[in-house]
Amino acid sequence: MKYRYANWQEYSKYIADDHYYYARSCIRQNFFPGSEKAFLDILRNDLGMDITEDPRHTTCTGIGYHSDVVPLETTMAIVARQFALMTECGYENYVASCITSFGIYSEVLDMWHHFPELEAKARENLFKATGREFHKPKILVHTSDLMFHVREKIAEKGVRRLVNAATGEPLKVVDHIGCHYAKVFPKKGIGGAEFPYVLAGMVEAWGGQSVDYPERRHCCGFGFRNYLVQANRGYSIANSKKKFESMAPYQPDFIVSNCPGCAMFLDRWQFTLNAMTGSNYAIPSLTYEEMAGLVMGIDPWDLGLQMHQVPVEPLLDKLGVQYDPAAKYLGKNGKFIGQPVAPAIYNPAAL
Amino acid sequence: MGKYFDELMQDHRFREGLNACMNCGACTAVCPAAEYYNYDPRQIVDDVQARDDESIEALMKSDTIWYCGECMSCRPRCPRGNTPAYVIQALRKLSQKYGFFTESEKGRQQYALGKVLGGNMMELGYCVHPTRVAPRMHPEQGPVWAWVHEHDDDVFARFTENYKKQGPGPARAIDPESMAEFRRIFDVSGGTEFLDNIERHSLKKAEELGMTPEEYMEYVYTYNSGTHTL
Numbered sequence: 074m075k076y077r078y079a080n081w082q083e084y085s086k087y088i089a090d091d092h093y094y095y096a097r098s099c100i101r102q103n104f105f106p107g108s109e110k111a112f113l114d115i116l117r118n119d120l121g122m123d124i125t126e127d128p129r130h131t132t133c134t135g136i137g138y139h140s141d142v143v144p145l146e147t148t149m150a151i152v153a154r155q156f157a158l159m160t161e162c163g164y165e166n167y168v169a170s171c172i173t174s175f176g177i178y179s180e181v182l183d184m185w186h187h188f189p190e191l192e193a194k195a196r197e198n199l200f201k202a203t204g205r206e207f208h209k210p211k212i213l214v215h216t217s218d219l220m221f222h223v224r225e226k227i228a229e230k231g232v233r234r235l236v237n238a239a240t241g242e243p244l245k246v247v248d249h250i251g252c253h254y255a256k257v258f259p260k261k262g263i264g265g266a267e268f269p270y271v272l273a274g275m276v277e278a279w280g281g282q283s284v285d286y287p288e289r290r291h292c293c294g295f296g297f298r299n300y301l302v303q304a305n306r307g308y309s310i311a312n313s314k315k316k317f318e319s320m321a322p323y324q325p326d327f328i329v330s331n332c333p334g335c336a337m338f339l340d341r342w343q344f345t346l347n348a349m350t351g352s353n354y355a356i357p358s359l360t361y362e363e364m365a366g367l368v369m370g371i372d373p374w375d376l377g378l379q380m381h382q383v384p385v386e387p388l389l390d391k392l393g394v395q396y397d398p399a400a401k402y403l404g405k406n407g408k409f410i411g412q413p414v415a416p417a418i419y420n421p422a423a424l
Numbered sequence: 425m426g427k428y429f430d431e432l433m434q435d436h437r438f439r440e441g442l443n444a445c446m447n448c449g450a451c452t453a454v455c456p457a458a459e460y461y462n463y464d465p466r467q468i469v470d471d472v473q474a475r476d477d478e479s480i481e482a483l484m485k486s487d488t489i490w491y492c493g494e495c496m497s498c499r500p501r502c503p504r505g506n507t508p509a510y511v512i513q514a515l516r517k518l519s520q521k522y523g524f525f526t527e528s529e530k531g532r533q534q535y536a537l538g539k540v541l542g543g544n545m546m547e548l549g550y551c552v553h554p555t556r557v558a559p560r561m562h563p564e565q566g567p568v569w570a571w572v573h574e575h576d577d578d579v580f581a582r583f584t585e586n587y588k589k590q591g592p593g594p595a596r597a598i599d600p601e602s603m604a605e606f607r608r609i610f611d612v613s614g615g616t617e618f619l620d621n622i623e624r625h626s627l628k629k630a631e632e633l634g635m636t637p638e639e640y641m642e643y644v645y646t647y648n649s650g651t652h653t654l
């Protein structure tokens with residue numbers, strides 16, 4: 074079935090073909106280091122693109138900003154430093170590996186546009202602290218925008234499609250876009266806030282079927298302070314629960330998320346809900362880089378799928394991926410490093 | 425009358441976030457916090473636009489302004505172009521400026537957020553780092569994360585040569601000069617003072633409650649009176 078909404082095209086944006094300054098994400102590098110590696114490997118090595126990485130960049134402060142412990146002026150000056158590094162490296166296109174960062178950069182640029190005095194202050198603070206100056210990026214995109222942009226090339230080079238290898242049926246995929254991708258500025262996200270197409274476009278190009286489940290646009294429940302403070306986590310899990318209940322009737326083969334935090338939560342909260350309520354959720358929760366990596370034939374353990382709580386093997390089997398089950402939890406060069414305990418006997422209080 | 429309102433108006437987010445609210449409730453309808461907590465962003469926006477100092481001060485001392493998850497779901501929905509979340513961000517900033525945040529259970533949690541996120545940023549240049557997501561504080565992360573956390577050097581070695589070392593790659597050590605620049609930016613732009621101010625007010629509250637800083641940290645991080653949800 075073709076994706077139902079034709080009107081995603083009302084919300085599309087210009088994405089430069091090449092030459093990007095790449096900024097990592099606190100959350101993605103933390104929980105999905107293999108995804109960032111796959112993104113760079115596919116775009117650079119398989120597609121020959123110029124994506125530069127600069128180890129001097131830091132957090133954008135986004136999580137601190139949205140937890141209200143970092144003031145706007147500080148966030149703007151840190152963003153200004155990232156732009157200064159981009160400028161010094163000779164780039165004009167900025168690609169961020171994080172939805173929170175993408176939202177932060179978009180908001181900062183928009184506020185500088187409306188309130189030039191804020192930009193002047195950020196420039197002054199940056200210069201005072203570092204002696205640096207900067208040009209604003211000509212193009213600002215999220216890593217998924219760039220992957221969406223090259224989805225047909227990935228489809229051409231891929232070794233498999235998102236179909237059940239035994240039946241030839243397309244896999245059913247539920248996506249989660251991440252609030253700050255398009256709810257801050259609908260025009261800055263492919264498909265906007267209502268007709269999210271950035272992931273569905275990849276799913277369709279790679280042979281899968283995108284399912285428009287009712288709570289598709291609902292927040293995963295991160296809510297910054299609502300997850301980061303233990304006393305508030307009921308909020309977080311309640312929102313993810315609402316999403317799982319909404320997607321489950323469609324029997325999805327996997328979830329794919331735009332935002333690294335969401336991909337992690339939609340993985341971990343299945344385990345927690347099962348432990349709390351006796352439910353049996355087991356829907357693999359992938360990043361779009363992991364989805365692309367599987368299409369490109371990257372070994373699942375080189376993609377980091379062993380770092381997921383929800384087992385991915387049923388999905389790998391459906392896709393017909395050849396993998397070594399015994400290698401799942403090995404370190405580099407086959408080093409034995411133990412393996413996680415079973416969920417049923419896990420006791421974090423004893424740690 | 426209007427002192428706090430005038431001060432809120434100096435926050436650019438507040439100016440962007442509040443036009444004239446017509447009380448339609450669209451923001452509340454879509455709000456994930458309103459679905460979980462006893463919380464109504466429409467009411468906050470309406471209270472604030474009345475410009476009454478007393479009720480704005482009461483808001484800044486209450487749990488109410490701390491329920492929002494800053495997801496921004498309200499932003500594209502408001503027919504008046506308001507962003508309730510921006511109004512809340514401005515209220516939270518002012519609440520912390522005056523130390524009102526220590527008057528509420530949810531507000532006091534800013535101490536834990538400042539310590540954890542401030543510490544991660546100042547020491548490592550990241551908001552989050554694998555070494556800082558301790559399974560004891562994060563039981564919900566599950567056994568696979570506990571395994572990653574325990575064997576982080578080996579797990580990360582599959583993806584990068586530079587885990588916790590200088591050079592490109594995920595969870596690398598940021599070079600000392602960049603870290604110095606990062607901290608100086610916090611100093612000159614008010615970020616350091618903002619964190620210090622949270623700490624000052626929080627430790628005063630801890631003393632009032634007869635708690636050590638460690639006890640206060642444990643308390644704000646874990647205590648839930650169970651009176652917040654619908």
Ligand code: SF4
Pocket residue numbers: 451454455456457458465491492493494495496497498499508509
């Ligand atoms: S940003 Fe806050 S007020 Fe707005 S929808 Fe999200 S939780 Fe509700």
Ligand code: SF4
Pocket residue numbers: 444445446447448449450451452465466469501502503504505506507508
């Ligand atoms: S959606 Fe806008 S106009 Fe309607 S109640 Fe919320 S803030 Fe007011």
